[in-house]
Amino acid sequence: MNRIWTFLRGLDWRVLFLLPALAVLLGIANNLRVSPDFRVRWSGKRPTIVNETEKTDEDTGRASSGERPKNANEAETNVERGVWTSNFVAATNAAEAAHLPVVVAALLPGCPSCVRFHSAIDNEEVKAWQKKLGWYFVMSTSSEDNETLDFVKSMPIRNKTPPYVGVYWLRPDGKRTMRNFSAKSGLMGVPAESSLMQEWMHATEASVPGAPGASFVLEQGLGVQVSAKIESKKFGFGRVKMEPETDVILPGQKVVLTAKPNNESEFAGWRYPDGQIVDGEPQLTLDDQCQPGVYRAIFRRNKGNKKSKTPKADGEGE
Amino acid sequence: MERSYSWKNIAYLCADTVLRLGLGAMFLYSAWSKIQDPGMFQTMVDNYRMLPACTTAIFAVTMSMAELLVGAMFLFTKWTREAAFATGVMIAMFIVALAQAQARGLDISCGCFGESEKESNELVIAIVRDVALLVPTVWLLLKGQRRWIVDFGRTWLLERR
Secondary structure, rough: OOHHHHHHHHHHHHHHHHHHHHHHHEEEEEEEHHHHHHHHOOOOOOOOOOOOOOOOOOOOOOOOOOOOOOOOEEEEEEEEEEEOOOOOOHHHHHHHHHHOOOOOEEEEEOOOOOOOOOOOOOOHHHHHHEEEEEOOOOOOOOOOHHHHHHHHHHHOOOOOOOOOOOEEEEEEOOEEEEEOOOOOHHOOEEEEOOHHHHHHHHHHHHOOOOOOOOOHHHHOOOOOEEOOOOOOOOOEEEEEEEOOOOOOEEOOOOOEEEEEEEOOOOEEEEEEEOOEEEEOOEEEEOOOOOOOEEEEEEEEHHHOHHHOOOOOOHHHHO | OOOOOHHHHHHHHHHHHHHHHHHHHHHHHHHHHHHHHHHHHHHHHOOOOOOOOHHHHHHHHHHHHHHHHHHHHHHHOOOOOHHHHHHHHHHHHHHHHHHHHHHHOOOOOOEEOEEEOOOOOOOHHHHHHHHHHHHHHHHHHHHOOOOOOOOHHHHEEOOOO
């Protein structure tokens, strides 16, 4: 014991204490240095799961369209476009259902099981899908995946002969970048709207007459990703339920969101991802053409209910 | 007083130099890709489902820089033992993280060197690799010399009496 103690005392502990402190500072500085697309998510929020309740004002009544009604509480669910790659089978099924000649794979950060397919070229399962469907499905979570990159480079995009491969990174905020082509090809961080990407998309689109192009694939072809977990936690005024519970809305499928107010409130409408507020039934039907984003059910206090005067009913939430 | 070269000292010096070069270069390489893309590294950390989501960001930015600093310490400073101590702590953390991921059956990429690897049992490979890395780390911790890596002076070579 004495020897260990003596040994430890022989170390320069100033250095060992300085090391993590310096690492934190340099790490934060480095995070600010890199492009916003590559920065960490300080919120720490895992993607796709939305779980929040907004506080509200005391006043009652509804605001005009596009504004949030006052004295209302909202329960919400999250809808995102793209492929939920944690469910590889669902993604491939979605692509198959859409009869896509082109597949653009999208990855969601935080997906625990998708990374196995990062170098899917040599993956037998993926090869089988490729053979069956006639397209490649390549994903990468790496920004410097040389194997994927070489494979993509070898694809006959310029010859306009399918199949084509693209690897997207779909961030939680909905931003898309080509980061997975990335470093070596000089395409790192190229946004989907860039001329380079547009050229690539057009080349893809033009290659298959009448077929959806890459942009279509990206936007619509693979269905709509719905929040993998339905938020069932009780909100201040009510809750939203999704039926059927599904990871992906395939083309032709429908998902019904049902807003259920509690005893102290009543349903007041839906707020769409673009901010538009729509009156209507507590049931909202979504299909693969729906807006991606957060759908919020708006509940407002039931005036006739005395209990609703409690702070909780005023939208403090639980 | 005449002093002779000690082969034992020469061997220690060579081992010390080689191991420091190896570990230092490895940590610099490992840190580099993570530094280029902290968001990606955070995702990899997140995939381990070990840390609370709110802590993965600070862990990701810190760990990548810690690796860089430790690599630099091995190569460019005299603090060999301190670097080895920090390396040992980090490797122990990596082993725990990898082992829990393997035990829980998480289908994730190691993320050890930023980019993903394609082996199906890469977590096991990573654990074995990390355990193997502990050997030179412990050696440097116990036997490492407080000298510049390019210092091959007589002080280190001569037999001590």
